[in-house]
Amino acid sequence: MTTQADPTAPNRVLVLNSxxxxxxxxxxxxxxxGRLASGLVERIGEEGGVADHGEALRxxxxxxxxxxxxxxxxxxxxxxxxxxxxxTRFTExxxxxxxxxxxxxxxxxxxxxxxxxxxxxIKVARELRPDLPxxxxxxxxxxxxLPEAAxxxxxxxxxxxxxxxxxxxxHGTSHAYVSRATAELLGRPVAEVNTIVLHLGNGASASAVxxxxxxxxxxxxxxxxxxxxxxxxxxxxxxxxxxxQRVGGMGTEEIDTxxxxxxxxxxxxxxxxxxxxxxRIGEGDRDARLAFDVYVHRLRRYVGAFTAVLGRVDAIAFTxxxxxNSAAVRAAAMSGLEHLGIELDPVHNAVRASGPRVVSTxxxxxxxxxxxxxEELEIARDTYALARS
Ligand SMILES: Nc1ncnc2c1ncn2[C@@H]1O[C@H](COP(=O)(O)OP(=O)(O)O)[C@@H](O)[C@H]1O
Ligand SMILES: CC(=O)OP(=O)(O)O
Ligand SMILES: [Mg+2]
Numbered sequence: 001m002t003t004q005a006d007p008t009a010p011n012r013v014l015v016l017n018s019x020x021x022x023x024x025x026x027x028x029x030x031x032x033x034g035r036l037a038s039g040l041v042e043r044i045g046e047e048g049g050v051a052d053h054g055e056a057l058r059x060x061x062x063x064x065x066x067x068x069x070x071x072x073x074x075x076x077x078x079x080x081x082x083x084x085x086x087x088t089r090f091t092e093x094x095x096x097x098x099x100x101x102x103x104x105x106x107x108x109x110x111x112x113x114x115x116x117x118x119x120x121x122i123k124v125a126r127e128l129r130p131d132l133p134x135x136x137x138x139x140x141x142x143x144x145x146l147p148e149a150a151x152x153x154x155x156x157x158x159x160x161x162x163x164x165x166x167x168x169x170x171h172g173t174s175h176a177y178v179s180r181a182t183a184e185l186l187g188r189p190v191a192e193v194n195t196i197v198l199h200l201g202n203g204a205s206a207s208a209v210x211x212x213x214x215x216x217x218x219x220x221x222x223x224x225x226x227x228x229x230x231x232x233x234x235x236x237x238x239x240x241x242x243x244x245q246r247v248g249g250m251g252t253e254e255i256d257t258x259x260x261x262x263x264x265x266x267x268x269x270x271x272x273x274x275x276x277x278x279x280r281i282g283e284g285d286r287d288a289r290l291a292f293d294v295y296v297h298r299l300r301r302y303v304g305a306f307t308a309v310l311g312r313v314d315a316i317a318f319t320x321x322x323x324x325n326s327a328a329v330r331a332a333a334m335s336g337l338e339h340l341g342i343e344l345d346p347v348h349n350a351v352r353a354s355g356p357r358v359v360s361t362x363x364x365x366x367x368x369x370x371x372x373x374x375e376e377l378e379i380a381r382d383t384y385a386l387a388r389s
Pocket of ligand 3 (some may be wrong): 202
């Protein structure tokens with residue numbers, strides 16, 4: 001028997017993505033996936049910005065009320081929260097109870113830049129609407145399918161088990177959404193498509209997805225491993241840390257900050273925005289050129305590695321701020337890979353458009369695509385499904 005959907009039932013979902021210094025929000029109508037409101041509160045804890053995440057969320061609540069879609073609306077069905085680290089416990093979207101919140105708090109040491117902000121978001125939202133289901137959607141969940149061979153680090157097993165040291169992977173909602181959207185773009189069932197997803201935002205990660213199931217990813221225990229990012233180093237020899245301690249006299253916190261906030265593109269050339277780097281390369285700036293080259297070299301390495309992991313690659317999908325907008329990064333990352341069946345079409349690649357699109361030649365064995373991510377929609381869908389079940 002099928003039941004008719006009740007048109008008066010609450011069908012809106014508010015999605016909160018609390019980052020280390022910003023809160024992004026979207027209010028979605030789950031009937032037609034229409035965006036009723038969206039925005040960003042930035043510079044949290046910085047001079048001239050709002051004081052803290054609590055204040056940022058109260059500002060979000062005021063903005064929504066001003067737009068006539070306040071948090072007190074009976075149309076609101078649930079609030080969905082991006083939670084970056086779910087450890088080994090959370091491999092599915094989860095309704096937040098006191099016990100769940102306590103478990104998320106225990107995971108703070110594994111994601112000190114991200115989980116505390118997520119937790120504040122949850123607490124304030126629960127205060128504002130204690131009657132609503134609040135759902136946590138984890139960045140790590142999509143990667144819980146990693147085979148042990150990909151998930152384990154080759155370190156002393158007892159130590160690894162004792163401290164939860166393994167590769168968890170992040171940006172999972174984006175990798176999940178984009179791998180499905182890529183199959184759709186190619187007009188094929190996701191179960192038949194092998195995709196390398198390159199999520200290149202401020203944080204950046206690559207994943208290898210076989211038939212909709214993630215089999216490898218570039219981020220590890222924390223979102224520091226893997227690709228070169230806006231301010232994070234990505235892969236380094238771990239002995240760099242010991243060297244900085246022994247020879248450089250640096251402390252743990254100092255090195256943590258160095259690798260997470262003062263490295264990557266910013267560390268190499270003083271800018272973390274790919275638009276500025278592009279401009280400076282145009283002016284002949286050599287540091288910007290080097291930063292770009294290191295970024296692209298790492299990207300190509302992962303494309304090669306994940307090609308080996310997947311065996312057959314049907315598609316490479318570029319997504320997030322850099323992936324969706326930088327034709328120069330896409331061109332450099334894909335150049336010289338003809339022997340892997342990868343052939344970018346320079347004309348298609350240069351077109352500026354907003355929707356999903358193929359940018360490889362008709363002859364390319366691997367389809368190269370630009371597929372805009374939508375982490376908020378993915379979180380809203382997961383949240384709504386759980387709130388109604
Ligand atoms: N037109 C553009 N050309 C090149 N890079 C861009 C463009 N627009 C945005 N970006 C890059 O995207 C980055 C932000 O990506 P985004 O996915 O929004 O990041 P996050 O969600 O991690 O904050 C910026 O730092 C910038 O480097
Ligand atoms: C996990 C992670 O790196 O997230 P973001 O890109 O939002 O910093
Ligand atoms: Mg992002």
